[in-house]
Amino acid sequence: MSFSNSDEYKILCEKLSGRGIDIEAVKERLKAQVLETPSWGYGDSGTRFAVFHQPGAARNIREKIEDAAQVHKFTGIAPLVAIHALWDVPDGRIKEVKEYAESLGLRIGSMNPNVFEDQIYRFGSLASPDRGAREKALDHILQCIEMAEEAGSRILSLWLADGTNYPGQDDFRRRKHRLEEGLKRVYEALAPKGMTMLIEYKLFEPAFYHTDVADWGMAYVLCMKCGERAKVLMDLGHHAHGVNIEHIVSFLIDEGRLGGFHFNNKKYADDDLTAGSINPYELFLIYNEIASAQEDPSLSTDIAFMIDQAANIKPKIEDMIQTVMNLQTAYAKALIVDRKGLRDAQEAMDIVGAERILVEAYQTDVSPLLKVLREEMGVPPDPLDAFRRSGYMERVISERG
């Protein structure tokens, strides 16, 4: 029997029709969501204290791509995989990686330079007082643009570990000027190719006194100085406690400068936990801003929906499937918000009424809708359960050891 004939789906449809929701339109929008998983989320990872090895964890880029393909196979909405230049393609042979990904039904998503591991980056990369470090970083980023082009990737994601550890260590303004100069040179190389440069901000870590791109405002200013193809990348784990993330999302979308997300979740700092695992209501409120903006024809919502997380002890592929499912669930709930009712309540200054509309959508069990959606997309109704029963993990554990 098809899930679309189930009583639970019929009851949900009736309820949503009553709210004026077009359920077919909701499904179309859910089908159109494209998520990107990170290559680095499939290999062994850890904290600064220890790396606990997982049986069957991917050991190279081919295995990472194989694992990413599993996430897409079971969810149907994660066809992109992000590449970390030095970790994944140290020899620069991106064409082979691209072809292998395509043979498994994936495409290369964002290209991520690595300007934080080499010893020369001790005092930073593009903002470093060391000219040699700045030049090395710039050379590498320019190479990444070439690789991205070869890979068919449209996005260069820049995260710089630049910052200082002690007051007085370096001059804030001089660092800012060096950074601006470097970013402009990157932008000049990338914009004519039609690519987008994303600038990711982070409050602290690895630097502990100051970070050169510490928040969205600094990233936004740097983007404005480069040009319209430079946009802000928001990693959900890169804010201070209590920061209203959905407000930043809304503000940046309205300014046309929200370029992408790095989805994950945090309890304390940049914890890289499963998206939606700690604060699912926040994730819903973020998607609520996206869904609302998508319905405003005056706004462009060309946003890259990327995941940036690494499960240190949770099984990695299951973690990624869980995240994809949590993102899809949050989006589905955001799409069934009664927008007209919400606007009416806001205009009537009815605080309780407005909040109830959001909570009603958030508390709606959308699983009957997602089962029908997945059936229509030809993927299992419960991707996680299906993956567990597929025997994939058992096979790679025996093959990879």
Ligand SMILES: [Mn+2]
């Ligand atoms: Mn990130």
